[in-house]
Amino acid sequence: ANKGLVCLQDYEQYAHQNLDKNALDYYRSGAGDEYSLELNRTSFKSYRIRPCCLVDVSSVDVSTQVLGTCVSLPVGISPTAMQRMAHPDGECATARVSDKYPTTATSKVMCNKDWGVFAAAGDAGTVFILSTLSTSSVEEVSAAAPHTTKWFQLYIYKDRELTEKLVKRVEDAGYQALVLTVDAPVFGIRRSDVRNKFKLPPHLTLANFKGLHATDVTESKGGSGINEYVLSLFDPALSWEDINWLKSITKLPIILKGILTAQDAVRGVDAGAAAILVSNHGARQIDSTPASIEVLPEVVKAVGGRVEVYLDGGVRQGTDIFKALALGAKMVFVGRPALWGLTHSGQQGVKNILDILKWELETTFSLTGCNSVQNIRPCMVVHKSFYHKL
Amino acid sequence: ANKGLVCLQDYEQYAHQNLDKNALDYYRSGAGDEYSLELNRTSFKSYRIRPCCLVDVSSVDVSTQVLGTCVSLPVGISPTAMQRMAHPDGECATARVSDKYPTTATSKVMCNKDWGVFAAAGDAGTVFILSTLSTSSVEEVSAAAPHTTKWFQLYIYKDRELTEKLVKRVEDAGYQALVLTVDAPVFGIRRSDVRNKFKLPPHLTLANFKGLHATDVTESKGGSGINEYVLSLFDPALSWEDINWLKSITKLPIILKGILTAQDAVRGVDAGAAAILVSNHGARQIDSTPASIEVLPEVVKAVGGRVEVYLDGGVRQGTDIFKALALGAKMVFVGRPALWGLTHSGQQGVKNILDILKWELETTFSLTGCNSVQNIRPCMVVHKSFYHKL
Amino acid sequence: ANKGLVCLQDYEQYAHQNLDKNALDYYRSGAGDEYSLELNRTSFKSYRIRPCCLVDVSSVDVSTQVLGTCVSLPVGISPTAMQRMAHPDGECATARVSDKYPTTATSKVMCNKDWGVFAAAGDAGTVFILSTLSTSSVEEVSAAAPHTTKWFQLYIYKDRELTEKLVKRVEDAGYQALVLTVDAPVFGIRRSDVRNKFKLPPHLTLANFKGLHATDVTESKGGSGINEYVLSLFDPALSWEDINWLKSITKLPIILKGILTAQDAVRGVDAGAAAILVSNHGARQIDSTPASIEVLPEVVKAVGGRVEVYLDGGVRQGTDIFKALALGAKMVFVGRPALWGLTHSGQQGVKNILDILKWELETTFSLTGCNSVQNIRPCMVVHKSFYHKL
Amino acid sequence: ANKGLVCLQDYEQYAHQNLDKNALDYYRSGAGDEYSLELNRTSFKSYRIRPCCLVDVSSVDVSTQVLGTCVSLPVGISPTAMQRMAHPDGECATARVSDKYPTTATSKVMCNKDWGVFAAAGDAGTVFILSTLSTSSVEEVSAAAPHTTKWFQLYIYKDRELTEKLVKRVEDAGYQALVLTVDAPVFGIRRSDVRNKFKLPPHLTLANFKGLHATDVTESKGGSGINEYVLSLFDPALSWEDINWLKSITKLPIILKGILTAQDAVRGVDAGAAAILVSNHGARQIDSTPASIEVLPEVVKAVGGRVEVYLDGGVRQGTDIFKALALGAKMVFVGRPALWGLTHSGQQGVKNILDILKWELETTFSLTGCNSVQNIRPCMVVHKSFYHKL
């Protein structure tokens, strides 16, 4: 299944060769000139790892806790819309992987001979975030992956009743947190989607909205169908006051996704956010936002430990995860990589993606002298400018 | 008309494939090694946008005021010579677009389905600057676009009587400001024009000079015809004292175009300039001048709010405009992009260019939490070095 | 023999065209995205040499002393595993070159007409480090190159008895130091080795382990055979305490190889290390470690002259050696270049490599006004940022 | 003659297509990896020009004085060996151009129609430096260009008598200064010359040495013939004391060529040098020396106006000259560009090169508001880092 595919870039290449143009462009693209898209990747290269040697790493444990829940590895799945374009099982398959993901990892597990299968019998799993714009409904996913730690990514609609009903269904279906996306009052301009007049293939629907607007994205009125959908339905008037409204209709912890400045992070914490997810939305909203890894230190500093801070955007290998953790993230998330795995072989493909990241992260832990996330010290990752003065 | 052309680069590509070499090279080229030409573009990438989230952006208004006049968007048309090489309607078409351009924009307008036509019924329009070296005369343009806010870009000739007559015609034709170009005592060396022995096609004339020198540019004496023209007719002795002379012959406000240092900006304001247009003349004069966006902050600081500061050079997308505004520009202008639009489809093409910029800028406003130009704060744009220290 | 091959890159190219994929990838590759692999090379370019002129350089002597032993040039051979994949003579050939290498060098020697043969009659030689994972045994190498200054690179096995016996054999065979590799509790992920399921060709063995595990690397259980070997046999529990254990079983001086921070360097010296070898293992362990040359200054400063500091990683020409010496290294080592020479023509090829480096270094000495290593002053090499402020 | 060739790069391209490999590689190459060769060019790009506007530039004069002698433009010809490989007239042609070069330049001259011939009637000319290793003798060149300001570049031979005789011939032939090259006790390793076993074509000789060693360079003993020559004959023992010796045998002013640090510059001035020529020998000696333009500011500062400072290395266009002048050079020199002109069309080709540089420099003067070299102020050129902080 995974023969010859040994890193996430291999899966990326596979997906780029096998997805149809409409879906591929939607998954791949970033806003505008795609400068921030590139930056999300290249910025990671600006940080150098300073390993500690001669530490007993006979046992290495990459598990951690997020919002009080154990996860097998500090990598979760970011919400990405419309996963059934990649594979018929869509969000259900992705959610199932997170369910099964193993808690404990030892260096034995890192043995290459095992790496294709080392996650066969896990327990704690990791976090799966379902998008509002999913092609599998809240309930379907819940049924498919009952034991997975599931969070729900929420877009707030002008129609607040509809939104409230959605939140209730999310609670009922056993999701454990709401991830409120705060960077999308409208959608960014992704040029290839405009060129393609992107639409959801007719056999798919926005599954959370059966009956109402569920098939709106299957047509384009001239531009990107998804942008037109967002423009007509999402609430562009969303403001800090609405956090109170949201808290009034749910008891679920609220994570703010899309924060890019210290100021907004502090405001979010003050407003009662349970966690901050530093993200530039996979560089799909405003081109020339900083890379998320560039922003992480200032947010971590501003938040000062009051809540957990997460990051997504450009995470592609174990060292990226390590860098984010050293710079203060409690957890990272991946968006596109899960889509590549899904495209390759559904649930197994997504599992391969997490396997590779876990293998790479465990190797990084071993080679930096970290037995567990607690051992990672801030001084272990520095910006390259650290070395550019004699 | 604009199928598949969704950003300014698409129009650039179209123009590069459809213009003849003589005109294309003239429009495209920069001075010397064209390093500053590249810099005008790449420098914008060095600035990062720091968006604010959770701001009510249900209504977004990108209009502003320049010299007390309302404009629908903070993007005007820079003076570029000889526009009829791009399209038979030349400057008249470009001026007409500026006339019709709509004032108010709301997020409704941003809907993709509309974007090809959303400017159908505007009112305030934007600023059009006519070049001294235009292929349509001051009067023709005025007749073609009577309601447009028109400024006239002035080159001062050794023959001051001729210059004075020209200024009077400009006033009579209803132009509202003079844009004195201060960076062109001679013209920069644009190598392809020298190679091509650039000349104006014989069916066109420098329309403001019927009878006198109007056809001088239709021949080359061995090098670039336009440079030869400038060398023989423009006044290389022009100095700060001449601002007084110009003020003595006109009541129109005088904008200085081509300022690249704080010192000259201050001197210009002291000399009575109504505004400063930071510009390196599209990198066509001295290669290795700084990019205009690099220079903007020091000029804004030096001017200290005494007059408005504008910028042109390398503006190609909504985020570029946003960056210039955050760094203190009241307005930006585009030169080559209008020529690309003109080449594509005359008036409609130029309109498409402005439509795209407006759409991109409105999107940027929405995604940064800015309802209007007043909401843009300096801290929202930083140089990338901001992120390069831990 | 060396016609047309005038620099190390020429030998690299030859090797890349003549090795089979399994061996080539093993020799060439670095960890992960191979960013640090590239960095090991490009970082050298960030340092500029400031030469002194008008110094009498009629005699130039590049010899030095390491751990009290004279060497003809400040370049030794880093331990690289399994050299017989490159040439049937493997480690024996490489060791013999180091033996014969001439001590004295004068500018006469630099004469081009001689450069192919100028090392014909040497005496002091240089240092050869034999890898634990060699395809020639400790004893074979010793017999082949009895007069060479030989050090033994040690990996500590879970099986400490086996390790102890190995150390005794090393002592008995006349090796003069132990080079303890501290950056390899597990092996880094080198993607092409995983793809190739790297294994040692069946006619070769890990010669130091006849009978026990000697042929383990000739098979792959699904991934890189060498990584699987390391994972099952090396002691991942190795810690600073084990330095004491090692000192208790041997009187040989212990050099720590793989130090990348000031902290670990100090700790190593405190623990009794005889020298520190700054190295990122040829960028084969963790991708995005700093280049070794970037790290050198901080280690030199921290060690403060208490022990000698060496460097390997990316040394490819005389100026690289000069830079490392000026930044405080007593000696540098090369890994891959010796493999390229070996691939080209066995012992003669390795000799060519050292000849070229010596020739280049002597030229650099002459042109910087240094007659000997004592004349190299720290101010003669600066980071390029030195020049980037006016 | 110069059709289509409008900048120095055009002549470079012509030469690269028309020279035979032996000569081309010799002319083109730099030391080692040729990193400094590239740096000599790219470093100029790191400096930005800050023009002043609205200055009366109706008359622009680029002439200056060096060592008390008037020159028409602040660009002379660096000594390059063996120019007859490029054209039968060799050094004589190059020297003749410098002779005829016109003093006064006005903006009228810049008119494109004239630029191919504007140097037809000059007077003051510029400085030509003849290499010791020329293929035309001191006397031949003097006879060919009696009115040119000629300097002689001196290499000091082990055979001091020979050297002394050469200096006397130089004085007798009317040369006005000695340019002592201080960066070449041996020659740098230029790989293609080693590969080509570079030699002077048999019909040419080192013309200053008729009878003695004149034909040594027409053979190779295995490597670069010129390096072998230098190694056997030049005095590697040359030191600061020898400046006194040189002063004892000549009354000509002595210019030190090849200084790259403030320290050596001061030492040179203290030793009685009449001027300092900042140069890295066209990046042909040590790879990874700084670019000459990088070094210029520190040398200018250290010299503090006690003597004139010149620069060569990478000067290719008018803005490069302007930058060097603003950073404190009194004059710049070009090496390879003269060889390209010579290759193209002998004397006329070299003249074209100087014409282009003069035209570009006059344009730069006009566009920066400088009427003469006295008007260039240090603040008009800044390192790009000037703009990288907000």
Ligand SMILES: Cc1cc2nc3c(=O)[nH]c(=O)nc-3n(C[C@H](O)[C@H](O)[C@H](O)COP(=O)(O)O)c2cc1C
């Ligand atoms: C195809 C795609 C769809 C996405 N859909 C959503 C979404 O519905 N809601 C949301 O908050 N973020 C969405 N995102 C952003 C992701 O949650 C995440 O921030 C981003 O993908 C992380 O960057 P990465 O793809 O480089 O890992 C989407 C991203 C992609 C690539």
Ligand SMILES: Cc1cc2nc3c(=O)[nH]c(=O)nc-3n(C[C@H](O)[C@H](O)[C@H](O)COP(=O)(O)O)c2cc1C
């Ligand atoms: C083809 C062309 C012609 C121009 N003609 C004039 C002119 O006549 N007068 C003037 O002041 N500037 C002229 N400019 C400069 C523009 O006004 C403006 O500064 C520049 O084009 C802005 O850069 P941009 O093209 O990157 O937007 C010209 C520029 C171009 C590209």
Ligand SMILES: Cc1cc2nc3c(=O)[nH]c(=O)nc-3n(C[C@H](O)[C@H](O)[C@H](O)COP(=O)(O)O)c2cc1C
């Ligand atoms: C093929 C190969 C095998 C290596 N084997 C070992 C080894 O067995 N033990 C060790 O300590 N280092 C080993 N290294 C690392 C080298 O000792 C050295 O640190 C590195 O090669 C230096 O970088 P360079 O190849 O750029 O000169 C190996 C490196 C390579 C390329």
Ligand SMILES: Cc1cc2nc3c(=O)[nH]c(=O)nc-3n(C[C@H](O)[C@H](O)[C@H](O)COP(=O)(O)O)c2cc1C
């Ligand atoms: C082909 C060639 C031959 C040279 N010969 C000499 C020489 O004989 N003496 C000397 O002092 N410098 C010599 N130089 C160096 C030049 O004087 C000068 O420093 C260098 O060419 C300037 O750089 P540029 O070629 O980039 O202009 C030579 C350079 C070249 C390219």
